[in-house]
Each structure stands twice: as structure tokens, then as C-alpha cells.
Amino acid sequence: MARNGAVSWRSWRTEKIDGFDLSPSDTEEVHVLAVDDSHVDRKVIERLLRISSCKVTAVDSGRRALQFLGLDEEKGSNDFEGLKVDLIITDYCMPGMTGYELLKKIKESSAFREIPVVIMSSENVLARIDRCLEEGAEDFIVKPVKLSDVKRIKDYTTREFRVGGRGINKRKSRESCDISSSPPSILSSSPISSSSSPSSQSPSLSPSTLSATAPSSPSSLDSPTRRLKMTSSE
Amino acid sequence: MILLKAGYLDEQFIQLEELQDEANPSFVQEIVTLFYTDSARLVQNIEQALNGRPIDFSKLDDYMHQFKGSCSSIGAKKVTNECSVFREYCNAENAEGCIRTFQQIKQEYATLRRKLEAYFQILRQAAGA
Numbered sequence: 001m002a003r004n005g006a007v008s009w010r011s012w013r014t015e016k017i018d019g020f021d022l023s024p025s026d027t028e029e030v031h032v033l034a035v036d037d038s039h040v041d042r043k044v045i046e047r048l049l050r051i052s053s054c055k056v057t058a059v060d061s062g063r064r065a066l067q068f069l070g071l072d073e074e075k076g077s078n079d080f081e082g083l084k085v086d087l088i089i090t091d092y093c094m095p096g097m098t099g100y101e102l103l104k105k106i107k108e109s110s111a112f113r114e115i116p117v118v119i120m121s122s123e124n125v126l127a128r129i130d131r132c133l134e135e136g137a138e139d140f141i142v143k144p145v146k147l148s149d150v151k152r153i154k155d156y157t158t159r160e161f162r163v164g165g166r167g168i169n170k171r172k173s174r175e176s177c178d179i180s181s182s183p184p185s186i187l188s189s190s191p192i193s194s195s196s197s198p199s200s201q202s203p204s205l206s207p208s209t210l211s212a213t214a215p216s217s218p219s220s221l222d223s224p225t226r227r228l229k230m231t232s233s234e
Numbered sequence: 235m236i237l238l239k240a241g242y243l244d245e246q247f248i249q250l251e252e253l254q255d256e257a258n259p260s261f262v263q264e265i266v267t268l269f270y271t272d273s274a275r276l277v278q279n280i281e282q283a284l285n286g287r288p289i290d291f292s293k294l295d296d297y298m299h300q301f302k303g304s305c306s307s308i309g310a311k312k313v314t315n316e317c318s319v320f321r322e323y324c325n326a327e328n329a330e331g332c333i334r335t336f337q338q339i340k341q342e343y344a345t346l347r348r349k350l351e352a353y354f355q356i357l358r359q360a361a362g363a
Contacts, residue, residue: 038304048253144307
């Protein structure tokens, strides 16, 4: 099910991560940490992510998610339990620690605040959505989660690193950057407002991925949050 | 697919079927099995909560929220809809409404299981042929 365009941008992107990663052999694919107390939902999200070529670690609580990240006992520690996490997707309603509380803890952590966090909920409550987005969630998915949702959130793992200069600039100094130096330098030099220009200059990247970064692209107008807002006002 | 047409299942079930491939040929069946195993506990909890005097509606809503979530995740349309009805009665603290609706839920839940078992049986036979 891999698409040619997808493979090329993903392997380009992860070479940036490899350079920074503590376990370089691990990150060929996007690694997602999925948090959901429902066993059924965990299995479904796991499958959705795997079929979208992601590595998945699924845990059943916010506490376990923090433990996996190494945030639980040792606050601010950089000791990774395992693979580096590229994206966190969490259910909102969970006993103990809600997805919102987990989101806050992640955003409060200097080590992990840059990891995009997506919230899932079976309830389409605007106030809840707004609260999560304000706290720094990348997106809010109304359950049941579909394949198209997963494909969309995968984009956050690339966009984050390319656009805000967060990933690329910090991780640029490794030799693995030289392998595909032209695309990142073009993108990191163009801020989000003018990202329409690189599309013709980076042939190794799929156009659909690049258009995802441009604010004027259809995908941002079509963003789930807008869709949700429109739905809930009906 | 007939179960879809008859309203027992919705698009979500089809979505799950689309996640099957040669490496994971029984994904849907595994999910359905997991659903029934996992939700049995919730059904029991709801039953017990409904027998409490006084009824703890908040706890009831909590259990039903979880149960409804799982139903929706496998595309169990009729059951999910009944769950919504239940939650409305629950919010209104209408014990009789809850009890009545829960009977409906259990029926739909059992009916669906039978129909899905038959469906998987047919699929197995077709695969074996």
C-alpha cells in the first residue's frame, strides 16, 4: 500500500530523525504512541496505523504513556524507554488521567512538547475541541477513527519538522542530512507564508505533502477542526 | 452487504474490512470477538448498576459511554443507536426508560452476534471452497 511519493518523503524525513535519535537503527518509519483505555479501540487504531506504515506502541492509560516516554518518575528526563516517538494519539475520556491531562503534561515537558499530539473522542463537543487545540493539540478526531484520519495525522509528523524549523534546524548538523540536502534547505528557508514556491523546486517530495504545508492549500481549509465546528453548529 | 442494508452495521464495519489483507485475513473477526469478550464485562456492570437502589446514574452513564464507544468502533449501528437512547434516559434520570432501553440493547447485541457469526461462517466456507 505504499505510495511512491510517500516513501520518498518519509525516508527523507526520518534521516533527519536518525541523526538525532538515540537508537538510529529504529526509525525507518513514523513511530506513533497510541493511548486508549478501550481494548477494541486500541486494536483498531493499531491496525489503522500499521496499515499506514507506522510503527505503533499502544498503551492503555496516560500514566503508561508517560512511563513509556520516560516522563513519569523522572520529570524532564531524556531517557527513552524505546523508540523515539514521532506522534502521540490519545483518547480523551480515560479513567485516571484524561487525554487532555496527558496533553498538558506532554506540552509542559521540554523534551516532548514538540511531539504532535492528536486527541480522539467519541463526543463532538466544541468546547472540548477548543480546549484541546488551545493546549497545543494538533488535531481532534471524532471517533470512530477512519483510515483517512490516520493518513491526515501522519502529515503532522512531517509538517512539524519541516515548517516550524523545529525539527530540521535543530537536527541538521548530522551527516545523514547530506544525503538529501536540497529539499530541507529549500523548505527551511521558506517560512510557512511563502511555502507555495518550493513545490516546483523539490522534485523528490510528493506535491501533496508540500501542499499540506501551505496555508492556502485545500487541506488546511478542509481541516477537521473546521469541519467539526461546522458540524456542531448545525 | 446485507447486514449493512438491514441497518445492523454501518460504514465503520466496512472500514474495518478494508483493513484486512493477506497478512491479516481475520482482522474483523478478531475485533468482533474482542468486542464481545470485552463488552460482556460492561454489560454486566450496567446490569448491576441498574439493579442498584438508588440507581447511580452517573456511573451508569460512564459504563454506557464506554460500551457505546466500543459498539461504534465496530460499526454496530443499531446497538449504538440504542445506546444513545439509553444515555438520554440516563441524563434525565429516568430509571424505567433506562431499564426498558437496556433490554432492547441486549437483544440487539445478541442478534448482531448471531448474524455476525453466520456471516463469518459464510466467509470461511467461501474461503475454503
